[in-house]
Amino acid sequence: xxxxxxSYRAIGPELVLAVTGVLVMLLxxxxxxxxxxxxxxxxxxxxxAGVVALTLWDEGPRLAFSRMIxxxxxxxxxxxxxxxxxxxxIFISWTFLDEERIPPGEYFALLLFGAVGMTLxxxxxxxVMVFLALETITIATYVLAGYRREDLxxxxxxxxxxxxxxxxxxxxxxxxxxxxxxxxxxxxxxMARLVSGSLGRAEVVLLMAGVAxxxxxxxxxxxxxxxxxxxxxxxxxxxxxxTAFLSTAPKAAGFAAFxxxxxxxxxxxxxxxxxxxxxxxxxxxxxxMSILSxxxxxxxxxxxxxxxxxxxxxxxAHAGYVLIGVLARDWAAVAFYLxxxxxxxxxxxxxxxxxxxxxxxxxxxxxxxxxGFRQPMLSFPLAIFLVSLAGFPGTAGFIAKFWxxxxxxxxxxxxxVLIGVLxxxxxxxxxxYVVIVMFFREPREEVARVPLSRAFVxxxxxxxxxxxxxxxxxxxxxAILNAAQSLLAVGMR
Amino acid sequence: xxxxxxxxxLAVAAVLFTIGTVTVFVKRNAIVMLLGIELMLxxxxxxxxxxxxxxxxxxxxxMVFFVMVVAAAEAAVGLAIVVLLFRHRETLNVDEAQLLxx
Numbered sequence: 001x002x003x004x005x006x007s008y009r010a011i012g013p014e015l016v017l018a019v020t021g022v023l024v025m026l027l028x029x030x031x032x033x034x035x036x037x038x039x040x041x042x043x044x045x046x047x048x049a050g051v052v053a054l055t056l057w058d059e060g061p062r063l064a065f066s067r068m069i070x071x072x073x074x075x076x077x078x079x080x081x082x083x084x085x086x087x088x089x090i091f092i093s094w095t096f097l098d099e100e101r102i103p104p105g106e107y108f109a110l111l112l113f114g115a116v117g118m119t120l121x122x123x124x125x126x127x128v129m130v131f132l133a134l135e136t137i138t139i140a141t142y143v144l145a146g147y148r149r150e151d152l153x154x155x156x157x158x159x160x161x162x163x164x165x166x167x168x169x170x171x172x173x174x175x176x177x178x179x180x181x182x183x184x185x186x187x188x189x190x191m192a193r194l195v196s197g198s199l200g201r202a203e204v205v206l207l208m209a210g211v212a213x214x215x216x217x218x219x220x221x222x223x224x225x226x227x228x229x230x231x232x233x234x235x236x237x238x239x240x241x242x243t244a245f246l247s248t249a250p251k252a253a254g255f256a257a258f259x260x261x262x263x264x265x266x267x268x269x270x271x272x273x274x275x276x277x278x279x280x281x282x283x284x285x286x287x288x289m290s291i292l293s294x295x296x297x298x299x300x301x302x303x304x305x306x307x308x309x310x311x312x313x314x315x316x317a318h319a320g321y322v323l324i325g326v327l328a329r330d331w332a333a334v335a336f337y338l339x340x341x342x343x344x345x346x347x348x349x350x351x352x353x354x355x356x357x358x359x360x361x362x363x364x365x366x367x368x369x370x371x372g373f374r375q376p377m378l379s380f381p382l383a384i385f386l387v388s389l390a391g392f393p394g395t396a397g398f399i400a401k402f403w404x405x406x407x408x409x410x411x412x413x414x415x416x417v418l419i420g421v422l423x424x425x426x427x428x429x430x431x432x433y434v435v436i437v438m439f440f441r442e443p444r445e446e447v448a449r450v451p452l453s454r455a456f457v458x459x460x461x462x463x464x465x466x467x468x469x470x471x472x473x474x475x476x477x478x479a480i481l482n483a484a485q486s487l488l489a490v491g492m493r
Numbered sequence: 494x495x496x497x498x499x500x501x502x503l504a505v506a507a508v509l510f511t512i513g514t515v516t517v518f519v520k521r522n523a524i525v526m527l528l529g530i531e532l533m534l535x536x537x538x539x540x541x542x543x544x545x546x547x548x549x550x551x552x553x554x555x556m557v558f559f560v561m562v563v564a565a566a567e568a569a570v571g572l573a574i575v576v577l578l579f580r581h582r583e584t585l586n587v588d589e590a591q592l593l594x595x
Contacts, residue, residue, distance in 0.1 A: 167530055
């Protein structure tokens with residue numbers, strides 16, 4: 001069976017996650033309601049998957065399963081980012097599950113199944129795999145978004161997420177069909193080889209249409225303007241730990257696939273080829289998407305009164321920044337940005353989830369008034385995360401933005417860098433507004449302190465340390481990423 | 494015997510896809526919107542099958558199986574969400590789902 005390229009090692013992390021997910025679900029069926037056991041098992045599975053992913057690090061680019069799965073540094077790094085996001089989400093959900101009296105087994109299992117889809121998406125080297133992995137993610141997350149069944153907001157969020165998600169999937173599938181018609185293959189490596197030459201006129205037209213459809217599909221999945229309409233509603237209505245998950249891990253996975261398809265497969269080569277013809281168009285469209293996402297996201301975020309909606313618009317703006325990296329075709333910068341974003345955003349949402357309490361009672365920005373010195377364990381970390389999201393020097397957010405803008409400048413997108421920097425300045429306003437409300441406004445009524453669970457403290461420690469470590473001593477991670485990038489460049493063509 | 498040219502199949506698929514897209518935009522009933530999405534997916538399937546038979550290879554047809562399975566799974570989850578909403582609201586109109594302002 002060597003020719004099929006079956007290699008269980010190549011899908012090790014996914015196997016571990018899937019088996020853990022099934023195990024958690026089975027345990028729940030036979031002895032329900034044991035949150036501690038299910039949660040620890042899910043966390044252990046996630047960590048084990050991370051260890052297995054690390055063992056794949058040194059295996060240079062290689063393909064498995066009929067060239068459907070790729071093993072390289074790019075994949076391993078993104079897998080680790082996703083697993084970190086999943087692990088922290090499990091911690092964040094700890095208090096939430098108690099308060100909402102939600103059966104923990106299915107919840108953790110769905111998180112793990114979603115993570116399987118994400119890690120597979122990062123590993124896919126074929127459009128069929130991209131489609132399947134994306135659907136695994138979205139179907140698991142539709143259910144998670146509607147998890148608070150008694151709450152109309154949660155149901156509405158699930159409905160909107162579902163209809164727009166399925167709609168965008170249809171675009172993606174149609175795009176894949178057209179690209180298949182033009183190139184006779186769905187394999188990305190094969191496609192990269194084909195588009196580096198020339199094709200017939202009809203094929204080029206089909207390919208253009210197909211790539212446009214793919215762009216729409218991906219645009220929806222990573223929530224960029226003008227395909228962002230679902231984001232604020234879904235983020236506001238979904239249970240807060242789920243929102244934390246949705247805004248980080250699937251985004252990292254979506255951008256990884258975006259990079260794989262656009263920045264690596266349809267990359268301009270600087271010679272007379274189909275790829276360059278295509279790139280002339282997609283680069284223009286993605287530039288527009290990036291500018292619109294940054295500007296729209298930041299300006300609308302200013303007007304928000306609900307902190308979850310504000311963070312939703314902020315995530316749209318951050319997607320715009322990441323697109324700059326996609327255009328610069330520097331996947332290491334994008335990977336670093338997404339790692340940093342995952343850490344600071346999850347930290348932010350951990351506090352928002354805890355403060356919101358049962359049934360999302362306190363999610364308005366004014367509800368944070370007076371939090372500052374009354375419960376510094378919540379307010380100081382939140383201030384750190386917000387400042388990092390805004391990109392202040394000394395925090396990880398600054399380094400991530402700096403690297404992204406630097407590589408975009410080098411790749412010849414100075415106007416995008418300029419717009420990005422201006423937008424960063426705008427974003428400072430609404431991030432700092434929350435900090436000001438926390439520390440300098442008196443609360444409308446005296447509120448009781450919120451008890452902190454051990455899982456929550458662990459989340460805070462990991463995220464705060466992460467923000468400062470990557471902000472002050474990023475060289476080690478830089479070196480790792482650069483090594484992986486040069487290895488990938490050798491293997492691709 | 495004259496064969497039907499490939500462009501006809503593709504045209505039918507494109508028309509189906511457009512009808513599906515317009516349905517999602519125009520209709521406000523959640524079930525009908527779901528139907529529109531199914532129509533779009535089937536348009537993609539038709540395109541895949543057409544190319545597959547034109548190229549005389551199987552990859553496209555196998556992809557169609559995947560799409561069908563995924564569509565079924567999606568419909569299962571989607572209908573569950575719609576049923577849940579109907580129980581609380583007694584309506585299928587998505588415009589009434591406006592607790593979260595769009």
